[in-house]
Amino acid sequence: MRSNFEVEGNGLNPDLHPLLYRIYLGREIVNFEEIELGLENLLSPTDLLGLNKASDLLCSALEKQSRILIVADFDADGATSCVLAIQALRSFGFNWVDYIVPNRFEFGYGLTPEIVEMAKSRHPDLIITVDNGISSVDGVDVARASGIQTLVTDHHLAGQVLPKADVIVNPNQPGCRFKSKALAGVGVIFYLMLGVRRALRER
Structure with a gap:
């Protein structure tokens, strides 16, 4: 089940499963780019x-x-x-x-x-x-x-x-x-x- 649970001002997709949404926010992840797994996002x-x-x-x-x-x-x-x-x-x-x-x-x-x-x-x-x-x-x-x-x-x-x-x-x-x-x-x-x-x- 999906939810529209959302925190104003963050860049996460509000259609994420509520549990994932809360986990990400609990870890201070507020932008989808922070969980993007592409190699181009590796730190130099x-x-x-x-x-x-x-x-x-x-x-x-x-x-x-x-x-x-x-x-x-x-x-x-x-x-x-x-x-x-x-x-x-x-x-x-x-x-x-x-x-x-x-x-x-x-x-x-x-x-x-x-x-x-x-x-x-x-x-x-x-x-x-x-x-x-x-x-x-x-x-x-x-x-x-x-x-x-x-x-x-x-x-x-x-x-x-x-x-x-x-x-x-x-x-x-x-x-x-x-x-x-x-x-x-x-x-x-x-x-x-x-x-x-x-x-x-x-x-």
């Missing part, structure tokens, strides 16, 4: 701090055919981030892309020193975190001390101290002007893969 990645540097890092890694190891969180966001990263990197031409989805109850959350020690047996040149890593200060230090580059992609809130990764891409890191602070981890890696594709085309 230019304000995503670290994106260009991370893209250049991956382009250089591709030229050297570096061994890439993805460390993902084990929830739905981490799993989709991991799959997206693997498929995109392989399509770009990386010959060696592997992944670890560690059990956080056994190894802790994020890129912990224990996970780095486990990762070292696979001899990666570069570790990419997806949906984690912004709080992995100790793990990144262990990776750096072991000669492994680190690229952190995450969306969680940053702590007082950031990891000393080669690059961090996270809309919630200090100084990032990207408008969507609610971007999921898979969205962060999606934007990064767009940046890599653009950088490769420009080379």
Whole structure:
């Protein structure tokens, strides 16, 4: 059943189902353009701090055919981030892309020193975190001390101290002007893969 329930001055279709209408208004969505799903409505990645540097890092890694190891969180966001990263990197031409989805109850959350020690047996040149890593200060230090580059992609809130990764891409890191602070981890890696594709085309 449809209703003419309407709030004066908004751009939503008054013929929407009343439940959807109330949900949108409850989330302060007052214009149909805000829920338009076309790719042309994606935010520009230019304000995503670290994106260009991370893209250049991956382009250089591709030229050297570096061994890439993805460390993902084990929830739905981490799993989709991991799959997206693997498929995109392989399509770009990386010959060696592997992944670890560690059990956080056994190894802790994020890129912990224990996970780095486990990762070292696979001899990666570069570790990419997806949906984690912004709080992995100790793990990144262990990776750096072991000669492994680190690229952190995450969306969680940053702590007082950031990891000393080669690059961090996270809309919630200090100084990032990207408008969507609610971007999921898979969205962060999606934007990064767009940046890599653009950088490769420009080379």
